[in-house]
Amino acid sequence: MEDPWQEAYDFAVEVARGAGAVIRKAAESEIKVSTKSSTVDLVTKTDERVEKIIIGSLKEQFGEGTHCFIGEESVANGESCNLTDKPTWIIDPVDGTTNFVHGFPFVAVSIAFAVNKQLEFGVIYSCLEDKMYRARRGKGAFCDDEPLAVSDVADIHKSIIISEHGTDRSPEKVKKIFSTMQKILCIPVHGLRGSGTAATNMCLVASGAVEAFFEIGIHCWDIAAGAVIVKEAGGVLLDVDGGPFDLMSRRMVSANNETIARRIIKEIEIFDSERDDAPVQKKKK
Template identity: 65%
Template sequence: MTDVWQSAMDHAVAVARKAGQMVRDAVGSLQKEAVMLKSSSVDLVTQTDQKVEELIIQSVKEKFPSHCFIGEESVAAGEVCVLTDAPTWIIDPIDGTTNFVHTFPFVAVSIGFSVNKQVEFGVVYSCFHDQMYTARRGRGAFCNGEPLQVSQQRDIQQAIIATEFGCNRDPETVDKIFSSLKRVVTIPVHGVRGAGSAAINMCMVASGCVEAYYEIGIHVWDVAAGSLVVAEAGGVLMDVEGGPMDLMSRRVLAANNRSVAERLVKEIDVFSVRRDDAAS
């Protein structure tokens, strides 16, 4: 990694911490804050999401004016979601907005940085736990400066699996989600968990307390940073049908090793979702 990317990563860590403070400060005024809807009645966005993204993008533009951005709220406001070879900041200002609205304390600021469509560093700041997860390509993954290592468990029957229900309430989609859940639970596994934040779920895999995480329907800003944290902690990433992970596909399977991942692939009842980079 060149010095300029190290400078960018240092900036990402600093601005993520600042954004996290903004998120914590906003909790006290949540009763007054307008909660808006995006794609459905359970796809929430707040003024804080928008303010935090604006803070991050403005601070990055001042320091790296030639860089590109993919931001959750920018895309929601109509910006195109396209990943090019150019240096690109991939930002989820509040990963776990529903958690934030309910003060359920799994909320993260997620910042990924890609060059040539490859994530070069990832920063995930778990705001309420003051945990800063960082990863640089080829240089390891850390939480608050301590090295991360995935679980060494190879027996899926002794694993904890993380997943989420998403915000699509279409009955056919919900049936598929529960079909997968039933099949995973009856492998059987030790348990199924979900933090309500894709980025935090991936950091749990990297930390070794969860063996795998899968989800269909997430977005590139949910997983860009976390995917590198998993990879640099020794984990594997793939598509839910077993191929290579595609950041724009809205499908992810992150696991501590390939055997656990491949066993999970057999149980996931796949459904189709519109790609992030599909023409609007």
């Protein structure tokens, strides 16, 4: 039987690489910055331009109206964020915009593809490092052409954990974020890290460089591609309450194994974060 999604997968890799080249070139020139939900939630002209390039290329390749799209900048401009059974591309054109603005060298293009609400593949191009991470459901994960495998560490005390602060600076949420980090650090673990991009963080879990990444307040476009890559590298995905992973919930733990994941979950102080698929008119500014 002919593979129905191999063409889409191969094209996604090509598009991600092309988008990364645009980002690298933009990083050498003047960066125009505005804000979205807060003064620390940044968007640049590059984010918007790269998303248009990606979606435009996909529509040209597969035909207008045949696929659906969930893009970070499109949603920020008022489009819906609903995952249906239709073939759907989930896109973060520049994951790590704050890094990009400051010249911090972790910026990624993240492209995922879902059918019947199931993620079929994920592609993450860490464009400043020139590393292409990719995975297809049931067919393994790779960095460039090298297979990926999560760490075999089972002892939480020998682990490195990644998390991020997010863009919500409300004191009550910041307090919970740092309280969680303090409790995890005092387990103790070998260290806490953060690259500034969820996509890159998940690739670090998949490659075995760290044992886990968790965050509350992320979006589906931040983690959709990474979710496929982590799972295909042998890792696990859970909700921060220990339940099943929910792409639209804006909260996640990805880890090399369930033992590490559930030990971290014991320390997480959960706070509310409105779902990505909440009705648009009810979304908070």
